[in-house]
Structure formats: C-alpha cells, structure tokens
Amino acid sequence: MRCNNTSECFEQISTYFDGKKTGYFLLVNTENYDAYQEILQRLEVDSCKRCVYVSQNCLPNGLPDVDAAVSIASGSGNYALIGLSQAQMLRSDSALTAKLDEVLSYPIGGYGIVLLDHCEQALKKFMNRDIRMKNRVVLIDGEVSPLPQIKFAKTEEECIGFKPISGIPELLAYLERLTDMQRQNRPAVTILSSFPVNSFRNAVYSVTACEGIYEALTTKYSDIAGATEKAYGTDVQWSWLASKMSGKSSFSALVCDEFGATVNLSAHLSDVWESDNKKMQWLLWLSLKSFGEANNHYLTLILENCDNVNSFEMHAYLDFADVDIAHPEFERYYTERKRLLEQLPENLPLIKKYCDKLGRHQKDEVFYLTDSSAQEKYNFVRCLSLYDFTPEEISQATRSMSKPLHLYMQDFVFDAANTKLPESDSSFRDDLTTYFRDYKLQKLTNRIFPEFLKRVNDYAQSPRSYNKLQPRSSIISHMDKKKMQCFFFDALGVEYLAFIMAKCKEYGLVSEVAIGRCESPSITIKNKEFLQYFADGDWRKIDDLDEIKHHSQVYDYQKCEYPLHLFEELDVIDEQLRMIQSMFVQGTLEKALIVADHGASRLAVRYGHELNSSIELEEPGEHSGRCCPAAEDPKLSFVAYEDGFAVLANYERFKGGRRANVEVHGGASLEEVVVPIITLTKRPDNIEICFVNPVIALKPRITPELALYSNIPLSKPRLLIDGDFYDGEFVADKKHARFEIPKIKRKGNYSADVYDGEKNMSVKLEFKAQKQTREVDLF
Structure with a gap:
C-alpha cells in the first residue's frame, strides 16, 4: 500500500489494529525523518500500544540484539517495533534485506507494526515478488532525507566543540529520534566506540573513522589551522592540547594565558626547558612555530627548519654550521644563537656534532665558535694553532667568541704614569707595550715567532732591561697603606692588565697601576718581602692562578698543547675582582692593593729546549728548570746570578728540570719578572x-x-x-x-x-x- 502522507498512513495503521489479526507484522516505511518522527510520536502517546526499541535491546558488547526485540514485539499484544532498519543499516544492505524478508514472514501472536526508514527499494522487491506482501507493507511518499554520516572516535579529546555519542546503543537511540533539522545541523554524528571502524565497512550509512584530533582542532580553531601542520605533534600531544583548549576561544588565547603574550616567547625557553616538562616544551615550541619571533632571526631560521619539538635543540645547535660566513646576517645569527643556547640545557653530543661539522670551514671555523662550552674553546685555540691569522682576524674572532678573551688581547699601554723610568730609558715603555702585545698573541695562537725569540734572547743578555724598573718593594714602601687590604695574587703577570683595567671600569673601580719588578729568581719563596708592610689580617693570598699553571691535570701541556687554560685564568681574575667590588659595596673595604709575587711564561713551556751547559739540577722537580741553586755565577750569557741561584733569562731550562705542565716561572724573562701593583678604590x-x-x-x-x-x-x-x-x-x-x-x-x-x-x-x-x-x- 502507498500513502501520500502520514494521515493516510495512520488510517492504514488504525485499520490494521482495528481489524482481524493477520498473524504478521505491518511494515511502515518512510524516506523522510520528519515523517518518521511524526508517526513515532503518535505511536508513543497511544497508551494502547507498547513501543519496543532496538536501542534498548543490545548485547553485552553493545551491538543491537534485533532478534530479541522482534521476539518481544511478536507477543500477544499491540506493539510497535522501532529501530530495526537503523540497526540493520549499520551492518549492511544485505543484512537489512535479509532481516526485512524474515520479519515479513515472522508469525506474531497479536498486532505489531515495524516502523522503518529508507527501506523502500528493498520492500518494493518483496512486494513485486509476492503480491500478498502488498497488504503487509505501507510506503509513505515524501521528500527523501539524506542519510547522516557516522564517525567513530577512540577518545573524547578528538571531539572538539561538541559532545560525542557514547556507544552503539546511544547511537541507535539517536538514529531512532533523528529529525531533518538535526541531520541538517549535524550531518556527521560522532560516536565513541572501541569497535574498529572496519567492522562497519559494509554499512548503508557512511561510517568512517574520525579524521583525528588534529583535524578536529583545525576545524574549530582557525589560528591552529593557519599556522600548523599535523606533523608538528603526535596524537597524544594534539589530544593534550585539545584538553588545554577547553573553554578557550582561540589558540592565541591559550598562549596568552600560559606565556603572557604571543610575542617574545623565546624569553620563556630557559624556564620551560629547565622544568623538563615535555608537554610545556612542545606547547612553547608550537607557539613559537605558530607566532614566530620577529626580533630573533636565528630562531626564525631554525623554526623554519624543524617540524617537531624533538629536533628543536638539534637545529638550534647545528643550523648555524650551514650558514655561509659571507651571509649578510652571519654576525646577527652568531649572536642570537649564542643567546639562544644559553637558555637551553648544555647538550654535549650536539656540541661535539656542531664542532665536527665546522671542520669544512677550515680557518673560518673560529668565527663560528663560542666560549659556551669546553669543546668549542678547545676547537677555537686549536684552530688558531693550525692556521695563520692576522692580528685583525684574531681581534675579530675574539670579539665575538669571548668578551674576556677579547679584553685580554687588548694592549695595555706602559706609560709615564704607570711605569717609572729614568728619562733616558723612557723608550723601554714602548718596548714593554709591544713585547706583551706579541707575547699574548703567541700565547693564544700557541706559537713562537722567530723575531720574538730573538728579542727574548736580546733581553736575556746582561745588562737586562727589567733592572730599569723599580723594585716592587720600593713602590709599596712609599704607598699610603692606611685602611688598605692587600690581595696577594700568586703568578699574576702584567699580561692580564688590559683585562683587569677593563673589568675595573665595568665594576666602577678607580685603579692606579704601578709597574715594578720582582726579585730573582721569580719564585714565591723569594718574593714575599712586600708582606712585611701589612699586618697578618690585612692581606690574603689567592693561589688559584698558580694552581692552574702548575698543578692542573686538565691543561697538562704533555696531554694537550693548546692554551685552553687561558679561559680559566681570566675567570679566576674576574671572580676575585667581583669579590673585591662586592666588598666595596658592602662597606667592608676602603682600599685594595693587588700585588703579584711574580709572573709566568707560557712560551718557555712551548719552547721546550734544555740549556746546553754542564749545569744540571740535582732536584728534578725544582721550578721546572728555570732556576738552579749555584755556589757561584756560572757566567753564561743567558743566565743571571741572583741570591745563590743561576736564573735563566731566555726560554731554555736547565738539564734535569721537570717539564712544566702549563706555565713556568723562576726564570728572568720579562713575563716572569715584570709585575703589577694595582691600587683600587670605589668610584664615588x-x-x-x-x-x-x-x-x-x-x-x-x-x-x-x-x-x-x-x-x-x-x-x-x-x-x-x-x-x-x-x-x-x-x-x-x-x-x-x-x-x-x-x-x-x-x-x-x-x-x-x-x-x-x-x-x-x-x-x-x-x-x-x-x-x-x-x-x-x-x-
């Protein structure tokens, strides 16, 4: 039977229930959801009829038990079976057809109708096959409603902006109550289920897996869609983000809540990476990837190169190695990379990998290295040792690589104010300025220039130039030592004066420098005479420099010939100057006097030659062979005789002397003998x-x-x-x-x-x- 509308349909339904029992179900089908609901509502309000819902008859695993529902509706009363077509359409078209064929011939004890949707094509086949079926089927004309799409989700986090349907029974109940307006507003319905979507691959409905949490996020949040890619995170990470986005209008709103703004995000790198919170690290990385960092060009470069947070550190460390030194932003990249890596935990394997990559740049490698790690410092001094550099290139390299090292390499000018000499010897000041400029250059580059060695040998001849300088004790004896604290730096040579003066300016210390000479031999036991001018509580000794030069296992020249110790020497001096400045600020110090007992020579260690003479040390460990106890003057051209010691003024050592492991003193080279006396006060x-x-x-x-x-x-x-x-x-x-x-x-x-x-x-x-x-x- 065919009806034009639901009114005609109910006339047929009433006729069925009021007439003689047929012993079979009456199947009522509509292709329109609104018509379906109109019929269902009228059946539900009819107290004479009992509605049986397939959605309420499911197996323990959640799948519908259609046979159980049919069995109930076939009893000796007035029944309406709801949801059979929806349940079978979840299975397949053939399952639907088979169940309809079965129900058409199913014997019942009373009256029962089966309310169906979208089954007209199958029912027509049965009606054409058996004319008796026309009395058991009612087809309602009307507009065909499109079927809804069904999507399966594994977790609720994948369902952004809406609440999913939980389980198959709830889905069946939803389909049993579906209207055209609901389907129009929600063409795809999402269900949470552990069933694999392939189990429903033959369904009449379009049943697919949910596109994923990322797709759900991009659908709801345009700023995520516009700035990210799915590969930027794992499903777990996107799910976590979805939970964080709850109640947020946009991704930028979340970023502002977490980091204060969508700009200057790199300021949070240190705190977030130190926390070792992997989720927050990913969120910060994703935020940087999405919103960028306009003021940090190197960070922009590495963000373009990395597609996941796990590779962020690798790109931060390594990408600069691929930047050509002629690149217009090379210096900016260098500075920004150094600042960026200071915010990340030190990663020794990546530092080594970075240094290995730099080998292809040959001598230009020095311009890529920083003082942020021991490996880079090693490669820096190694490269300076392997290749020839002009003083200008070295200045350029140290300026970017290490501020302390660059300050150390500046000239200290020996002038009339700090170096008292007879007027006839005033040219020696310029000699000292040039000498220590060249000395520091050779110490850093781990070499000895032939012309410099000739100069050392000339100075080693008697009369020796250092004798023109005032003795240290004479300078100190004439000082106003009232309220003065003496800081006795063991082995502090004048080579560090440019660095010390620069740091004094930085720390607001007024300095007055006097250049003197120590006593020969240049060993501590012979150079403590100045302590007589200070009470026991008015001086303190700083041994750290001397320890580095004599007892370090890290910088042993026999194991590593490069001057890696220079960085630590500068750190030691800076630490002491900071301490002195702090004492001035606290008011525990009014005047400080920095005094050295002697200097030390790196180049004498580098030279490594023994003196070709009959003099030989009886004690092999004595002062690394730079001085030797002697009953009388050996009258050798390079040897001074002082206080019962034969003292070498060139770069050789006496036979039998133990090789120095970092730097040496005891001799009479200028760097061993010339010493600074520095008075410090606090700038007003x-x-x-x-x-x-x-x-x-x-x-x-x-x-x-x-x-x-x-x-x-x-x-x-x-x-x-x-x-x-x-x-x-x-x-x-x-x-x-x-x-x-x-x-x-x-x-x-x-x-x-x-x-x-x-x-x-x-x-x-x-x-x-x-x-x-x-x-x-x-x-």
Whole structure:
C-alpha cells in the first residue's frame, strides 16, 4: 500500500489494529525523518500500544540484539517495533534485506507494526515478488532525507566543540529520534566506540573513522589551522592540547594565558626547558612555530627548519654550521644563537656534532665558535694553532667568541704614569707595550715567532732591561697603606692588565697601576718581602692562578698543547675582582692593593729546549728548570746570578728540570719578572664626568681643545687618548679643566680615558673631531 502522507498512513495503521489479526507484522516505511518522527510520536502517546526499541535491546558488547526485540514485539499484544532498519543499516544492505524478508514472514501472536526508514527499494522487491506482501507493507511518499554520516572516535579529546555519542546503543537511540533539522545541523554524528571502524565497512550509512584530533582542532580553531601542520605533534600531544583548549576561544588565547603574550616567547625557553616538562616544551615550541619571533632571526631560521619539538635543540645547535660566513646576517645569527643556547640545557653530543661539522670551514671555523662550552674553546685555540691569522682576524674572532678573551688581547699601554723610568730609558715603555702585545698573541695562537725569540734572547743578555724598573718593594714602601687590604695574587703577570683595567671600569673601580719588578729568581719563596708592610689580617693570598699553571691535570701541556687554560685564568681574575667590588659595596673595604709575587711564561713551556751547559739540577722537580741553586755565577750569557741561584733569562731550562705542565716561572724573562701593583678604590657614587662639548673643531694653525667637567674635585685631571697623556689646566674652579690636544689632526671619532693623577677613574668618554666649515658670501 502507498500513502501520500502520514494521515493516510495512520488510517492504514488504525485499520490494521482495528481489524482481524493477520498473524504478521505491518511494515511502515518512510524516506523522510520528519515523517518518521511524526508517526513515532503518535505511536508513543497511544497508551494502547507498547513501543519496543532496538536501542534498548543490545548485547553485552553493545551491538543491537534485533532478534530479541522482534521476539518481544511478536507477543500477544499491540506493539510497535522501532529501530530495526537503523540497526540493520549499520551492518549492511544485505543484512537489512535479509532481516526485512524474515520479519515479513515472522508469525506474531497479536498486532505489531515495524516502523522503518529508507527501506523502500528493498520492500518494493518483496512486494513485486509476492503480491500478498502488498497488504503487509505501507510506503509513505515524501521528500527523501539524506542519510547522516557516522564517525567513530577512540577518545573524547578528538571531539572538539561538541559532545560525542557514547556507544552503539546511544547511537541507535539517536538514529531512532533523528529529525531533518538535526541531520541538517549535524550531518556527521560522532560516536565513541572501541569497535574498529572496519567492522562497519559494509554499512548503508557512511561510517568512517574520525579524521583525528588534529583535524578536529583545525576545524574549530582557525589560528591552529593557519599556522600548523599535523606533523608538528603526535596524537597524544594534539589530544593534550585539545584538553588545554577547553573553554578557550582561540589558540592565541591559550598562549596568552600560559606565556603572557604571543610575542617574545623565546624569553620563556630557559624556564620551560629547565622544568623538563615535555608537554610545556612542545606547547612553547608550537607557539613559537605558530607566532614566530620577529626580533630573533636565528630562531626564525631554525623554526623554519624543524617540524617537531624533538629536533628543536638539534637545529638550534647545528643550523648555524650551514650558514655561509659571507651571509649578510652571519654576525646577527652568531649572536642570537649564542643567546639562544644559553637558555637551553648544555647538550654535549650536539656540541661535539656542531664542532665536527665546522671542520669544512677550515680557518673560518673560529668565527663560528663560542666560549659556551669546553669543546668549542678547545676547537677555537686549536684552530688558531693550525692556521695563520692576522692580528685583525684574531681581534675579530675574539670579539665575538669571548668578551674576556677579547679584553685580554687588548694592549695595555706602559706609560709615564704607570711605569717609572729614568728619562733616558723612557723608550723601554714602548718596548714593554709591544713585547706583551706579541707575547699574548703567541700565547693564544700557541706559537713562537722567530723575531720574538730573538728579542727574548736580546733581553736575556746582561745588562737586562727589567733592572730599569723599580723594585716592587720600593713602590709599596712609599704607598699610603692606611685602611688598605692587600690581595696577594700568586703568578699574576702584567699580561692580564688590559683585562683587569677593563673589568675595573665595568665594576666602577678607580685603579692606579704601578709597574715594578720582582726579585730573582721569580719564585714565591723569594718574593714575599712586600708582606712585611701589612699586618697578618690585612692581606690574603689567592693561589688559584698558580694552581692552574702548575698543578692542573686538565691543561697538562704533555696531554694537550693548546692554551685552553687561558679561559680559566681570566675567570679566576674576574671572580676575585667581583669579590673585591662586592666588598666595596658592602662597606667592608676602603682600599685594595693587588700585588703579584711574580709572573709566568707560557712560551718557555712551548719552547721546550734544555740549556746546553754542564749545569744540571740535582732536584728534578725544582721550578721546572728555570732556576738552579749555584755556589757561584756560572757566567753564561743567558743566565743571571741572583741570591745563590743561576736564573735563566731566555726560554731554555736547565738539564734535569721537570717539564712544566702549563706555565713556568723562576726564570728572568720579562713575563716572569715584570709585575703589577694595582691600587683600587670605589668610584664615588653619582659621579658625573663629561666633556662640556664633545665636538672639537679642527682649524688651521689652532690647537684643538677639550673642556672637561667633573662634579667631584680632581687634583690632577688627565686624559689618555690613543696612548698619549694630556694634562689639564683648571678653569675657574676644580670642576672644569681645559685640555690642549695637539696630536688630534684628523676628523673622526675618538675616546679618552679620564685619570686623576695616576688614578684611572674608570670613565671612558667619546668625542668627535670635525673640520671647521666656513660660510661663503656668494654675493
């Protein structure tokens, strides 16, 4: 029978229930969900009829027990069976057809209708096959409703923005109540089920697996869709993100909640990576990948190269090795990479891999290395040893690689203020400046220049140049030692003075340097005479430098010939200067005196030759062969005789002497004998020293002038410019001084160190020299 609408259908249903029992079900089918629901609702409100739902008759595993529902509805009462077609359509078209064929012939004891949807094609076949079936089937005309899609999800996290249906029974109940509006608003219905989706591959419905948590996230959140790819995370990570996104309007909202903003995200790298929270590490990486870091070009580069958080550290360490040294952003990449790696835990395997990759750059390798790891420091000094570099290249390499090392390599100028000499010997100051510039260059590059060795041998001849310098004890004896604390640095040579002066400026310490000579031989036992000027509680000894030079197993020259120890030497000095500065700040120190007993020579260790003479040490461990007890002067050209010791002034060692393992002293080379005496005080608070006008005009036949202002009185204002001192003349008061600077003849930018007498005020001022322009009257 065919009906045009549901009213006609109910007439047929009423006729069926009011008439004589047929012994069979009446099958009612509609292709429209609204019509289906209209019929169902009228059946449910009819108290004379009992509705049996397949969704309420399921096996323990959740699958529908259609036969049980049919059995109930075939009893001796008035029944309406709901959900048979939906349950069978989940299985297959053939299962639906077979069950319809079975139900059409199923004997029942009372009255029963089976409400179906989307079964017209199958029912027509039965009606055409057996004319008797026309009385058992009602087909309702109307618009055909599209079938819903069914998606299977394994976890609730995959269902972003909606609550999924839980299990097959709930799905059947949903399908039994489906309307056209529901299907239109939700064309795909998602079910949580442990059943594999392949179990329903033959279903009449379109049954597929949920596209995944990532797809669900991108569907709901456009900023995730626009900035990410599925490969950026695992299903577990995307599921965790989905749970974090609960209640958030966007991914950016979550990032702001977690990190404060979507900019400057790299500032959180240190805290997040130190926490070792893998989920938060992934979230921060994903945030960086999504929103970028516009101010960090190197981070932008590595983010482009890595597609998952697990490779982030690898790219952070290694990608710079692939950047050509001629790249316009090379220096920026270098700086940003160093800063970035300081925020990540040290990764020794990746550091080694990075250093291995740099080998292809040959001598340019030095420009890729930093002082952030022992491996890189080793490769840096090794590369300087293997290849030839100009002083300018070394300056460029140290400037980026290590600020302490770069400061160490600067010149310390031995001048009339810090190096007292007879006027006839004043040229020796320039000799010292040049000597220690070349000494440091050779120490760093692990070599000895032939011309420098000749100079050492010349200085080793009697009369020896160091004798021109004041004895250390003479300098200290004339000092005002009131409220002075002495810091006795064992083996602190003048080679470190450029570094010490730079650090004093950084820490706000006013310094006054005096250059003297120690006693020969240059060993500690012979060079403690200055302690007589200090009470026991007024001096302390710092042995760390000497320990590095003599007792280190890490830097043993026989095991590693490269000057890797230099980095630690600078760290030791810096640590002590910081401690002194802290004591000034705390008010426990008013004046500090840094004194060295002697210096030390790295190049004598590097040279490694024994003296060809009959003198031989009886005690092999004595001072590494640089000095030898002797009853009388051996009268050798390179040997000084002092206080019962024969002392070598060149780079050789006496036979029998134990090889030094890092650096050596005891001899009379300049680096062993010349010592610094440094007075430190705290720079006054709120000090203001500046040029009245930092621009000077260069005019023909007129000496350039600078005017200095200081808000504290200066007793003897002086400026050090390009190695030359200029004395100031007070103008009106003790706060203004005028300086004539005759050597400034070219335009350009200059800097001046401010002194008060011999005290370096730790103030560096910039000024500019420019040619005076002349106006021309064109009329």
